[in-house]
């Protein structure tokens with residue numbers, strides 16, 4: 001399906017003093033960016049591990065808690081991000097071919113999408129704050145909480161959870177309330193939800209800053225952006241932000257249990 | 259691994275691959291289709307398979323983004339290497355789960 | 371400045387009066403240092419900063435040892451004692467050992483060793499130093515004004531729920547420093563991949579470069595995990611979210627998993643660079659190729675990979691499942707293999723070599739001895755049943771000091787002495803260096819060997835008070851630590867002294883192989899005027915070996931007193947350095 005141009009008229013590039021060839025320089029930048037993205041993958045990866053662990057430990061609580069999220073807003077946001085990824089790819093393409101006006105249009109659209117994403121996020125967050133779903137001392141859970149001990153808890157073997165009493169344990173402290181723990185399990189879900197989406201939103205904000213800077217630089221024809229590399233690298237970053245969301249959306253919004 | 263590549267001093271200005279608009283658009287449509295698919299499948303109760311399907315679809319979407327939008331399919335082998343190593347290493351991190359799975363095998367009293 | 375011949379020994383002997391234009395004297399303004407993008411200047415900046423941090427960490431250590439002289443110490447309050455060992459660990463691990471060799475010697479040598487003019491991203495390199503400084507200042511501020519008492523491991527839930535100290539500030543500092551080391555790692559990886567000189571294939575790379583490459587892989591893959599984990603501790607403290615807090619169903623052991631997923635590999639971030647240095651030093655002073663070059667290179671990579679599979683050995687006696695404990699124990703035994711391969715290959719390299727006993731080599735031999743002890747005691751700890759007895763005792767403390775001080779720091783000292791002439795353009799007094807190597811070796815063993823016995827007898831770590839039965843060994847340890855301190859202060863003095871009074875260093879004082887020895891000392895700003903073309907393997911010492919056996923030492927450019935430390939006769943007629951009397955004490 002490809003109608004690739006083999007010898008496109010690509011704008012000339014400048015060689016930094018430490019490099020010998022433009023190919024070497026381009027590849028260095030791309031590999032460097034990818035190496036950075038690897039660190040980002042590990043960064044979010046740890047959160048996904050935490051999510052998986054807790055979800056397998058508290059399946060019922062997580063199932064309930066995730067139902068409180070708005071899947072439709074999540075869906076909208078996924079759509080927005082995928083679109084922005086497409087326009088970002090187009091922006092890079094236009095920049096490579098030296099089509100300045102098109103680059104500005106596509107970049108601008110990408111930035112708009114990013115703002116749109118944050119806007120939707122804002123609506124979601126404010127609803128969750130209203131319902132006291134933000135973890136911490138004010139956390140509340142209004143829906144009825146089943147006090148039946150969750151199945152498959154790892155409570156039996158570790159100090160992790162004070163689930164239902166198991167063999168070998170006769171007493172719990174007087175202050176122990178199963179209700180309280182059920183509440184906390186939901187709080188745990190929302191903690192992870194806020195940390196993960198919050199961190200993702202933070203990456204979106206960084207993306208907005210980078211892309212807007214590039215937009216301005218291109219608009220004012222700054223020599224730094226004569227080269228297409230800055231746009232290419234920002235594009236890589238932006239696609240990564242999209243990839244994180246590609247996993248976040250189903251794992252947090254769509255699937256409760258395992 | 260690849261040889262150091264500045265031993266031959268050709269004129270600067272190597273080869274760049276410009277992907278066609280059609281390819282990008284097709285990818286975009288495919289991503290949207292997959293998005294609808296994840297959503298639809300998640301509304302059906304498949305038990306343990308829900309998560310498998312969701313992860314599978316996400317993996318395909320990621321592959322599309324990485325290979326086409328991020329252009330890795332035209333990049334050097336080195337980029338391929340780095341683009342995959344992050345995902346591979348995540349598997350190591352997920353070995354943590356081994357602890358949680360096997361904890362249930364031992365039956366010790368709470369708070370041992 | 372004329373072009374530099376790529377022929378070792380062609381120019382320069384000691385006793386010159388004025389250094390030619392080089393990276394140090396090319397500009398003198400403050401901004402030319404603070405805004406430099408030159409990897410060599412950044413290395414020097416890093417060297418100064420980590421030395422200062424080392425001093426702070428050392429002061430905290432002195433405090434600990436003073437407190438432990440008496441079973442019921444009254445010199446410090448117990449709170450202060452907790453803050454001292456925490457400050458010591460945090461500073462030494464995150465602000466000294468992790469950046470130490472990569473950011474100083476690595477930064478300086480990596481581009482030169484592969485024939486490049488600079489790292490791939492010079493400005494990222496500078497940014498890395500600023501991030502480091504920012505983190506360091508933040509952490510030092512937090513430690514000075516209030517302190518932190520969680521230990522360097524920040525274990526949950528103490529760090530998030532109970533500690534009343536400056537946990538947030540310190541963690542943010544460590545977090546930022548983490549990004550500085552990520553920046554270095556990315557830079558090194560790309561540089562090794564893309565900037566090698568023509569002809570410099572992977573199997574011609576000096577082993578130090580391999581070690582840097584393996585280290586960078588660990589940095590890039592591990593650091594983000596600890597960063598996000600520590601960030602969650604901060605979020606727990608600040609916003610009251612719950613991720614690891616058992617009071618709301620979280621699992622503190624998950625914190626330990628994620629923490630050690632980085633922090634075990636991090637011990638290899640500390641030791642691999644030293645191993646690289648040892649390979650360079652031993653090959654040079656044995657005048658031989660490293661025995662089994664490929665094995666040493668691949669063992670670095672094996673360590674980088676396997677190092678990510680053993681983190682659970684820090685958690686044998688937590689609630690970690692015993693099945694995963696068994697697997698982790700097994701893999702931990704496996705990882706001793708690549709380390710042992712290296713020790714074996716170094717010894718085999720020395721065997722029948724034409725050994726020239728200089729101070730770098732003495733440090734290197736110290737490294738081999740101490741690292742072997744450290745590694746073997748690691749195997750004790752890796753045995754599940756034994757660890758139940760030994761974990762959280764002084765045995766663990768002794769183990770990791772044998773690898774981190776006896777290993778990593780001895781390696782750093784070896785490298786610092788080996789490349790000091792290249793970096794500063796001055797020779798240091800060899801006699802003093804040898805003396806300090808011996809003092810350090812003795813002081814180190816006096817300090818830490820008793821701790822094996824203490825731990826075996828059951829003295830727990832991180833306690834302010836201990837039963838009086840343990841006092842004898844503790845006194846020995848504290849006494850030893852003052853000897854060790856003397857051994858570390860002496861190099862500090864003579865290195866500074868040499869900057870002003872040392873003899874000018876020739877280009878290749880040791881008659882060593884490697885691109886860094888083919889350029890002037892100190893190197894010019896752009897390292898190479900023409901890109902060097904590499905035509906031979908690393909450590910091609912055969913010609914030198916043969917020449918020395920025939921009594922020809924003309925390739926050795928060091929000023930005379932250096933050679934007089936061996937019994938071999940010298941044929942080179944270098945002018946005596948102006949400070950030869952100093953050097954014999």
Ligand code: HEM
Nearest residue numbers: 637640641683684706745748749751752761762770773774
């Ligand atoms: C042959 C290789 C090694 C083996 C088999 C090994 C094994 C172990 C084991 C099993 C422990 C856990 C002990 C416990 O907490 O009960 C441990 C602790 C430790 N090791 Fe090693 N180790 C090795 C090499 C190293 C190296 C090279 C370093 C650093 C340069 C190092 C630094 C540490 C540190 C810092 C700790 C203690 C961490 C803490 O609890 O504060 N180890 N080692």
Ligand SMILES: [Cu+2]
Nearest residue numbers: 634681683684
């Ligand atoms: Cu370890």
